[in-house]
Amino acid sequence: MKSRIVVMILILLACTLSGIGADEISSAITLHQDSFDMIWLLVAGSLVFFMQAGFAMVEIGLTRAKNAGNIIMKNLMDFCAGSLMFWMFGWALMYGESVNGLFGFSQFFIGGNDMVLFRNWMFQVVFAATAATIVSGAMAERTKFSAYLIYSIFISALIYPISGHWIWGGGWLSRIGFFDFAGSTVVHSVGGWASLVGTMALGPRIGKYVSQGSVVTSKPILGHNLPLACLGVFILWFGWYGFNPGSTLSGTDPTMALVATTTTLSASAGAIGAMIVSWIKFKNPDVSMSLNGALAGLVGITASTAVVSPLSAIIIGLISGFIVVFSIEFIDKILHIDDPVGAISVHGICGVWGTLAVGLFGNTTHIKGLFFGGGFKQLGIQFLGVVTVGVWVMATTGILFAIIKKSHGLRVSKHEELAGLDLAEHSTESYSGFQIFTNM
Amino acid sequence: MKSRIVVMILILLACTLSGIGADEISSAITLHQDSFDMIWLLVAGSLVFFMQAGFAMVEIGLTRAKNAGNIIMKNLMDFCAGSLMFWMFGWALMYGESVNGLFGFSQFFIGGNDMVLFRNWMFQVVFAATAATIVSGAMAERTKFSAYLIYSIFISALIYPISGHWIWGGGWLSRIGFFDFAGSTVVHSVGGWASLVGTMALGPRIGKYVSQGSVVTSKPILGHNLPLACLGVFILWFGWYGFNPGSTLSGTDPTMALVATTTTLSASAGAIGAMIVSWIKFKNPDVSMSLNGALAGLVGITASTAVVSPLSAIIIGLISGFIVVFSIEFIDKILHIDDPVGAISVHGICGVWGTLAVGLFGNTTHIKGLFFGGGFKQLGIQFLGVVTVGVWVMATTGILFAIIKKSHGLRVSKHEELAGLDLAEHSTESYSGFQIFTNM
């Protein structure tokens, strides 16, 4: 008995001398673990938030001066409306208790005292906003602002959260092994598909396609501010260091270093890839294509960033850069779909490619792609995910845009479009005083 | 005796086996605790620093092209002069040993080896700079640059630190329970009141108010670059994720998640609120008002961000958005005070509203607002703080601007104002080569 007491005293003593008790040690360590996750996700989330500025700048830069204010409003409001929606419904449908793996259903109107819940909501809302805002670029220069607001509400409250649930919320796709680390499909493809449906529902901008007899020629409508587009791309890339590494969801998971590395290399390769293709095809290293290429590389690596090697990342990025140029040309010149900033190609097509790349280049214990001895299994699952999410988004946004078109109107009048949405919808000018010469 | 030795050996063994001693554990944990705070405050401080860019862009965007370079200089120099001042005097007056709760008085010209002191200085200097720079927007397009420099020095060295001491430095307001989490009053109202006094001392820009008989009409003077204004707002919002969550002052306080959440929701609601009001009042969803609305929501939530629920945050933000539009109109059309960027309304009025909101919506053990059963007590204290800080700032800046006006001159000549401050004060053009059509 005596020795026990001695031991206890000794332990207490040892602990006291070192100024800290075993309990305190343990709770300090738990606190620290939590704090890593907390800080990491908040910092990463802030970076992802900043991507809103990047999207705004890219879209402003690649469209005409007379619509810049409208683009500002759309980018601002899809975040603002979207964040309220995601607080009310989105989170609940995405991360609430799963109903048969199809959608979540709890934690509507988030409140209470659970700081981990708030942290996770904060990190997720900025992803939801990213998916929503992708569309604003594709539908730029001709969409009614109020119609866009309605769309924003539905994508953030309903469409994005449900397919998100399938993959990140514990839903059916995640259960069968679908892997999308940071959202090539969850975020980017969703935005891309919605863009595709939106632009098709809208039709092209006036003057974009000129038909002479049966021949339709695509006319260029130049962006008015490349420096802002460049700034936007750098902001997006910067924000991607929150988007991808933050998606470890843990502040102590060292994989974040691999993620940052593959993200950097793929983006670089994407820009180079797009530059090379444009140089060969158009005889000039094209500025806006190279900028799109960097984004393509970023979208392309997003799904697989944590499970591929640096070399694979470079290949994935390079291919993304190739794809984006061909895709932009194909969509414009063959399909005659008018996507002013290339959102369908960058987010949609490269999102698909990135998702499939997991099944090709994945090389960890759990994820083994085709090229690393994993056979077609993962690739097949990835393909299934791509298709089902595509169908889901196209179906729902198809219905949504059809209803808006019928009931409210989706597009401004010809006169408003020619005058510019800034004047027509917001009675403002974005560059007051500047002489801007436009006959377009 | 023997068992004691055995015990000690065992403990040592256990510790050695795990490669780390009790002492080392304890010191590692202390180091880690400190490191969380260090990293958190430095990262947050950097984000707050970046807000300088946001202010510069917003102010440039909402004023005329001919004064852009002057705004750059003012925003750059109020930080640069301010940081030297805050190093010399500001910190000492704000956080030095308190003299009767009225002002601090120690640690002038910070030096030595105390890293925690440097860390805290770094985090605080960016807040001081924020307060200072708010004024540059309100006084834009007509203030003498040298006069503005003098003002900058005094606000950073004297005016801001002293009211700051009352609230954050352990001064009398904090002692009676005044609560301002991240600075609705400490930072924003101070800037707002100084703006009010400054614009009144200056008078309106030429051409802003036209009087015909007894009727004074307010004329619009359009901002020249909405994309930059938009970028500025996004940068400010991004920086606010350092401003508010960083104000936990601790890297392990999980409240930061609530703070980030309420900040996001209030900003969103603010933008929406301002958009709705402008849509109803002006028939159009106004771009620059919506941008101001986001800022209003951010300022409005700043005091109470850690002590209110998400729902309260939305309400606070929405009301901030309403207030800002009405306030801008009132100040312009009724008071005929010319505030080009709306700084008085955004920072002053919404700063007051945000401070009072603590007394209405606060809902923690310590802070209980009127709506959550706390009665009028907290509200009364908040009101007292608002009034005393307002009186302090208006009195001191009133004297300051009066002296500058008498001795040095506060405003450029009519000719210089018409030519633009870029040419008149800095002999430069901000957009060389661009054709800018101005008869204003």
Added chain:
Amino acid sequence: MKSRIVVMILILLACTLSGIGADEISSAITLHQDSFDMIWLLVAGSLVFFMQAGFAMVEIGLTRAKNAGNIIMKNLMDFCAGSLMFWMFGWALMYGESVNGLFGFSQFFIGGNDMVLFRNWMFQVVFAATAATIVSGAMAERTKFSAYLIYSIFISALIYPISGHWIWGGGWLSRIGFFDFAGSTVVHSVGGWASLVGTMALGPRIGKYVSQGSVVTSKPILGHNLPLACLGVFILWFGWYGFNPGSTLSGTDPTMALVATTTTLSASAGAIGAMIVSWIKFKNPDVSMSLNGALAGLVGITASTAVVSPLSAIIIGLISGFIVVFSIEFIDKILHIDDPVGAISVHGICGVWGTLAVGLFGNTTHIKGLFFGGGFKQLGIQFLGVVTVGVWVMATTGILFAIIKKSHGLRVSKHEELAGLDLAEHSTESYSGFQIFTNM
């Protein structure tokens, strides 16, 4: 025997009660230590990455509208090509196993599973890119894009890594005690010297120097977008909070607070210094000079930021601000070297000054400068480093540019230069629709 068992049970019990074993404690603490470093370096690295946007904006702003797209391409591509090069060779030559202290030689084509390696690569690649991109500003408005690409590849793959190895990779300079905390020499001087050689190899822009008889007059070629230049400077300054504090290379080294403080103060003093000099010399507080001054202060403090007091930092910054104005004038008016953005002065000259400042103002146990009783020893070593790195960079870039000039051509044709590189090299316009009046 019995007591031993008791003791062991007790310890186990104590540990179990507190929910964590000694082993787990130890591994948790190791994990946490690693996580601090990981998070710190990734966040800091992202900030440094963002400096690319800052460089792009500064260079765009200070040059003519007709070359903005070309500058975008150069800034984008030197990062993209550079990061692939640094992945292939740069890292290996800089941080691989040292061959006689002259260069590293291992870890080419980084791969594998070492997360610490990836982390370090990520942090270092952004520094390499910074050194590379400095040159794009100095060589702006007349360099062939393809020639610039070749240069980019060599500086990132070879030139920067080797001198970098001498100082940061365990090479000979570090062994004799040369100290460069965050890269005044390693990064900035390298960029500065390369800029000097590059501009000399290129010659001035058409119209920059007009000779009448033996008198050569320097003509101004105005930058076209000061707001973007201002934004760029703020982005760079913001990024510098990753550049300098991140260079502790440890997330638990509290010195980062001193670093952030001295960085802030030196930048502020630099801007003020340049403003004062320009005010006296040119009668006006010059905007672009003050912006350059802030950068000068940042470059100037970079080497010594962790080993000097705040007061010393202010002095270093102030002198940097003085130097930069005189240096820009000297290089332009006396040497007739055409450096559109002042890169040689800001990065080269102030980089040298900053490196020497370690030997003057250094004041820690290990680094003692002349003014703090350390005698001339440290200063001498610093001087040696400055000279050898200068010789290395000028020799190698000299050869490089000479070969490019001979074989491929370094400069666009007169016609292309007059038309602008955007049209000539990328067949684009950066500000489509804007009326830009230029006869330059």
Added chain:
Amino acid sequence: MKLIVAYIQPEKLNDVKQELYRREIFKISVSNSLGCGQQKGYKKVYRGVDIEVNLLKKVRIEIAVNDAFVEPTIEAILDGAQTSVIGDGKIFVLPIEQCIRIRNRENGPQAIG
């Protein structure tokens, strides 16, 4: 020789150019201008304050032609720019006394084309 100065709606420039091409008039100079005519401008609201915008954006074109081309040029402009809505613009014809091609110092009617 005459100088034909016309103010047209910006979005009509392409049509006018096409009509001119059809009539083999290839020389033209274009600049932008703010105009005030029968079309009275419009009101908008900036931050709650009314703005009267009474200077509308127009395109100003100048075409120098020999006398025989005056009619076709005017026809072309009318065909390209007329929408019969207020704001369509005006055409002014001014006399030119001399015309010189800078390239080869050619003078007179043959220099104009």
Added chain:
Amino acid sequence: MKLIVAYIQPEKLNDVKQELYRREIFKISVSNSLGCGQQKGYKKVYRGVDIEVNLLKKVRIEIAVNDAFVEPTIEAILDGAQTSVIGDGKIFVLPIEQCIRIRNRENGPQAIG
């Protein structure tokens, strides 16, 4: 019919417009221009290098009027733009041979207003 071309100081445009309105002259076209006259420009310093700015910003207005309105128009411009300081600008009167309203192809003096 005459075309009155005037160069004025930018800040005088509003005054000139008001004077024109008072005389019921509502049609006007405005563009910006850089001018060099007796007002000799100024020097400034950019990054330490002297710039001679000898092209100053001016506003160019064009008003086409019937002969009876020439005098009032000139009066209006003078009243609105004169400050008696160097740089006030110039008025030139040019003959117009034809004037056509694009909207309705109306030709001649009645088309001008």
Added chain:
Amino acid sequence: MKLIVAYIQPEKLNDVKQELYRREIFKISVSNSLGCGQQKGYKKVYRGVDIEVNLLKKVRIEIAVNDAFVEPTIEAILDGAQTSVIGDGKIFVLPIEQCIRIRNRENGPQAIG
């Protein structure tokens, strides 16, 4: 009095100004313009789509002179702007009926300088 209107290549403006100064012609107004002449423009590619740029950037200058100065002014422009390459531009001479200096309401030939 004549109004000399010339379209020149933008990079030639400085040379033209210098030639004018040498002949003591100091008054000039300059604006920018897009022009289409014998120089046929060029093609470029934007995001894979062909653009025909057939409006090239030109500088438009206006110089009002007394009749005696017409020749020297034309000479100066020719000397400054001629490169003998397509795109050099054109000079048009228009009659001026009146010229008024706003500053002092001076009228006629002496107002022009």
